[in-house]
Amino acid sequence: MNSPALLSCLRLTLALPLLLSPSVTAQDSRREGLDVFEKHVRPLLAKHCYECHSAESSSVKGNLKLDTRTATLKGGDSGPALVAGKPDDSLLLKSVMYDNPDLQMPPKGKLSEDEIAALRHWIEIGAPDPRTGTSDQISKTTRLKQGRQHWSFQPVRLVQTPSVKNAAWTRSEIDHFILARQEQAGITPAADADRPALLRRVTLDLTGLPPTPQQLSQFVADPASDDEALAKVVDHLLASPAFGERWGRHWLDVVRYADSVGKTRNIPFPFAWRYRNYVIDSFNADKPYDRFVQEQLAGDLLPSRDVRQRSENVIATGFLALGSMDLNERDLDQFRLDRIDDQMDTLGRSMLGLTFGCARCHDHKFDPISQQDYYALAGIFASTRTLSGNRSRAGMGNTYFHPELLADIGDKAAKEAIAGRDPAQLKAATLARADEIRETLAPMVQRFKAMPDNAPGKAALKQRMAVLRRELQSLQPADAAAGTQGKSKAKQQSKQQRLEAVPFDPAGDIAMGVSEGRIEDLKLRIRGEPDLEGDVVERGLPTVLETVGMSRIKEGTSGREELAKWLTSSRNPLTGRVLVNRVWGHLFGRGLVETPDNFGVAGALPSHPELLDYLAAGFVQDDWSVKRLIRRIVLSRVYRLSTDIQPQQAAVDEGNQLYWRGNLRRLDVEAIRDSLLQTSGQLELQRPAGAPYKAEFTGDLSRVAARGNLPADLQLSSPVRSVYLPVFRSLLFGMYTVFDFAEPDQVNGQRDVTTVPGQALFLLNNGLVADASVRTAKQLQQQYGEDSKAQLAGAWRLILCREASADELRMAERFVESADAEATGLALLVQALYASAEFRYTP
Structure with a gap:
């Protein structure tokens, strides 16, 4: 042009x-800043600084305390430790950079580049820090007692529908809750949106696609009342396969779905698509949400009526295997603990709205979750074998992907599992022994490499390593052992070729998932350090939620099945509330709780707590049906209000906290792209088969991308729905980054919405x-x-x-x-x- x-x-x-x-208005950056602090900065300070620079220090070095915001800004003998927004002027950052030989902290060794980058970013965004006052050391008993009073830990109440003056305006009980608050504030709701606007709104919300001109003319000409005409449209949309593609994508945001592992070795996930399709199909089938949750945590342990359900249950556990891991991590214990932390953080934020990860290195600073609670729950995942297809390097060679590290979903394995002879469980002991050998070998390899050639004991160490390697090879199937054959040929290959040289069937009956592993209770890790072990912590629940009650963990099992059933208990105060809040947020642009992934003390309070409990209680009573929940909301009067701004109402409630009008909501990138394809006649509605890229490739995506050779079969211009395009971590399509696609390495219950020139360009x-x-x-x-x-x-x-x-x-x-x-x-x-x-x- x-x-x-x-x-x-x-x-x-x-x-x-x-x-x-x-x-x-761009989304408030405070929440993002606090997430950065809690996820990266607070653990860093606790690990490297508090020993000498906190109220707990036996002797505070340099009169500098870093355990409160006030103390950090005040600084010590050398002046303020940081200048918010100016990392290069901040002594804290200068000291960790090690550029000045007289100013190097921590004295035991320089921070990693990732830690320094996280600290710099935190200071750049203004050093948001929720720590107030002085270091308030209160007893765990007091913290627990106070924490249980927090609104989200209270049982869901059966609330009465409030009475309103203008009852004729309402169409459902939801409207009573909304209108009652508006009448208290003296606000009158806006008029209804006209039929064309309402049709476009509900069609995009439920399917992510715009209505066709034919659908528009039919809806506008429908002689039925607005209520009846809208109900017919909604029922049609809920029955459409596009519904699952739209709402499945919302869930994929929450569970950090991606088609590659990301980080240092961006190895693909050739079978992640199975989990993606499972999610889409579950929403289309209106699978009860409690069953949906149970399958993702413990599908491999649940009874199955037939081979198909057994395979589906195993695929569901891919939820736990999709984490973004550092495959270059040579410390196996560190790698394992990082994976467990990813699983716990995803579980906590996605299903409970709790930030469990904040208690890995120390007691949670806001919520009544202790470090003991963290490791009690972590023991359940430590007793679980994660089958992602990837393993860390850990001194064991350069092959990061192997199909033997995936779950078997073939008919034979399914039939054996149904008959009580689950191959995955029978193999658990063998796999656990293999893990033990790898954990033993990794430090031996490092020690061997560090020893001089003629060092005493080096020959004996080599012999011991050879014995362990032979045992490890004997525990691996023939397919896995095949990778060690043909060494002379392998020497002729480049390193990248060797990384890509693991043969497997891209259409094979394997999937990402989990199985039972070596059953164990974890030792608490002091300051989160793998090698600083504390007492053994018995597997269990966070103490603050023990009142809900969880069945005793059966001997010889991980506890995942008991955890899954506890999560979906009707007595659990969080699971239902978190889900209905997510649904409300997708339909109105803002949840009743504006921090959908954090229902803890640092999260937002609900704007309409009675409505939240009404919806949560009804959701559980209605057999956890997501479709019926959505239908109930979109047929309400408040959902159909126009977006017109009325100055008189805006003067009272400028932010529309009381929902007196509709919120203008920008389409997400998938809806924009799919709308372009549909209106131009290009969109193909049939689901593509298999992986969204050349699944035979198992090398480092980042390396081939740098050479302009990304192995993607489906491109941005491909005529399929966006949910089926590849999502490679750190390698997103340009359109995705411009229009705020969810970061696929973390939980995203609500995407950022920016308005920048790049979008118009x-x-x-x-x-x-x-x-x-x-x-x-x-x-x-x-x-x-x-x-x-x-x-x-x-x-x-x-x-x-x-x-x-x-x-x-x-x-x-x-x-x-x-x-x-x-x-x-x-x-x-x-x-x-x-x-x-x-x-x-x-x-």
């Missing part, structure tokens, strides 16, 4: 009133948008012939799901006529509509 044409397109985009971007310059514009223009010309006015009116119905006004049509007609060619003008007009705020936002 030439420059003058592009400028014309840009002028039209700015000229049309409908194209003006609404005022959108993408819509005006990217080939995907330009191609869609040309295709849509041709489609309109074929449909309406030479009737230019009909073409323009059709463009509005197709792209914006409404009729164009007379002024808009006149302006568009003049624009098209001013172009060098009519076809070019129509394509430019279509692209202007695609670039408009109205296209990017739900009405």
Whole structure:
């Protein structure tokens, strides 16, 4: 597209009133900053600094304390420790950089590059720090007693529907809760959105796709009441396969789904797609949420009625195997503890809204979760074997992927499991012994390499290592041992070729998942250090939630099955609340609790606590049905309100905390892309088979990407739904990063929403948008012939799901006529509509 044409397109985009971007406030960065502090900075300070620079220190060095925000800003004998927003001016960062030989902290050794980077980032974003006052050391008993009073740890209440003055306005009990608060504040709700706007809103919300012009005309012409007409549309959308693709993607955000491991060795996950499809199918089938949760934590331990269900249950446990791990980590114990921490953090934040990871190195600083609680729960996952297909390097060679490290979902294995002879469980003892040998070998290899050639005992150590390696090889199946054969040929291969040289069947009956492992209770790790072991902690639950009650862990089992059933107990105060809050947030742009992944003390309070409990209690009583929950919400009156701003109401509630109008919500990147493909006639609704890339490749994606050779079969321009495109950690599509796709290495219950120039430039310059514009223009010309006015009116119905006004049509007609060619003008007009705020936002 030439420059003058592009400028014309840009002028039209700015000229049309409908194209003006609404005022959108970026999401509050405070939550992100606190997450950075709790996840990275606080553990770093506790591990490296508190021994000498806290109230607990026997002697505070340099009069510097770093255990409160006030003390850190005040500093010590050398001045303030940090200057918020200015890392290069902060003594804290200067000292850990080791650039000044007279200023090097911690004295025992320099921090890792990742730790230094985390500290720098934290200071750059203003050093957000929730620690207040002085170091308040209160007893664990007091902390527990106080913590149990927090609202989210209280039982879900059966609340009465409040009475309202204007009962005629309501359509459901939900409306009573909303209207009662509005009447208390003296606010009148906005008018309902018109039918075109409501149809576009509910269709995008439930399927991630825009309505077709035919669906628009049918809904607008439906002689039924708005209530009845909307109910028919909603039931149709809930029955559509697109529903599971839309709402399954929401869940994939929460469980940090990706098609590669990320970090130092970005090895692919050739079978992650099985879990992705399981999630989509579960939402389409309206699988009860309690069963959905149980399968993901302990599907391999649940009874199965047939081979198909057994395989599905095992695939579900991929939830625990999708973590982003450092495969270059040579310390096996560190690697194992990092994996357990990922599993616990994901479980806690996704299903309970609790940040368990904050108690790995010390007692949780906000919530009543002790370090003992952390390791009690961690023991359950330590007794579980994670089958991700990957292993850490740990001195064992350069092959990071092996199919033998995946779960068997073949018919034979399923039948044996149903008959009580689960091969995975029978193999657990053998695998546990192999793990023991690897853990023993890793430090021996390091010690051997460090010894001089003629050192006493080196020959004996070599002999002992050889014995262990032979035993390890005997424990591995023939397929795994095959990787050690043909050494002379391997020597001729490059290192990268060897990394990619593990043969397997991309269509094989294997999947990511877990099985029972070596059953053990973990030792508490002092300050989270693998080699600083404390007392053994018996497996169990966080003490603050013991009142819910969990069945005693059966002897010889990990405890995952008991944990799964405890999570989904009707007495659990968190599981139902967290899920209904997520659903509300996706439909309104903001949860009743604005921190969907944190229901702890540092999280937000619910804006409508009674409504939250009403929904949570109803959700459980309604057999944990997600579809019925969504239906109940979208048929409410509050859901269908227009987004029009009324100055009188805004003066009372500018942030719309009381939901007196609809919230303008920008489409996520998948909905934008899928809308482009659908309206231009390109979208293929059939699910693609297998992995979304050349699954035979098992090398380091980052290395081949640097050479411009990423092995992706499905590209951004591929005509499939976005949920089926590959999600490679650290290698996301440019469009994904521009439009705030969820970071796939962490829990994301609510995506960030930014408004930046790159988004407008993408819509005006990217080939995907330009191609869609040309295709849509041709489609309109074929449909309406030479009737230019009909073409323009059709463009509005197709792209914006409404009729164009007379002024808009006149302006568009003049624009098209001013172009060098009519076809070019129509394509430019279509692209202007695609670039408009109205296209990017739900009405």
